[in-house]
Amino acid sequence: MNTELEYVAVPAADLERIRCNDHDDFGNPIVPLTSGGGEPLRCCLTIAPAGDRIALVSHRPMTAGGPYAEVGPVFVHLSDCGGPASDSYPADFRDRRSVLRPYDASGQMLDGVLAAAGTAEVELKQLFDDPAVDTVQVRNVIAGCWNFTVRRQA
Incomplete structure (x- = not known):
């Protein structure tokens, strides 16, 4: 897909x-x-x-x-920065390890992937090969904090 x-x-x-x-x-x-x-x-x-x-x-x-x-x-x-400058994978996050959490449309977690530095984009595309995946949250490996959400373009 x-x-x-x-x-x-x-x-x-x-x-x-x-x-x-x-x-x-x-x-x-x-x-x-x-x-x-x-x-x-x-x-x-x-x-x-x-x-x-x-x-x-x-x-x-x-x-x-x-x-x-x-x-x-x-x-x-603290004040408006205009949001993301690009619609591609955020460059500053590209070389970081990440936890990828795919969810279905009802909000149920389907899996979890630990992406090595530089591999998250490939891992995301593989996760979205599953039609049940609605969104994927990209999270910090150490603290588990949410970094951003990925979804199919409408």
Whole structure:
């Protein structure tokens, strides 16, 4: 199956609401931070350089409910950064190890793959060969935090 994929960051509307409310959707206040460099930003799918103004907020990446609809911490820019600059696999995440979690349309996890550095794009395409796979969450290997979601382009 030849599949074009879409790489999904924290939605701009969610970020706008969080920034306007001065707290995330779970009541945690926005605390401005200055990046030390290296924080994975889920608003633009880049790695923060030292000195960027960022915040750590809670986010639930899965829109379907159920037991896998986890809430976790994500770094975002403190102000609007315009979102991801590309519609391809995020370059700053390419050479990192990743956990890939495929889910069906009802939000049930189907499998899990540990992708070695530089292999996640190939692993994703293989996961999407299964028509039951609706989305795949790309996650941090150490902390398990959500980095971004991948889905078939509409």
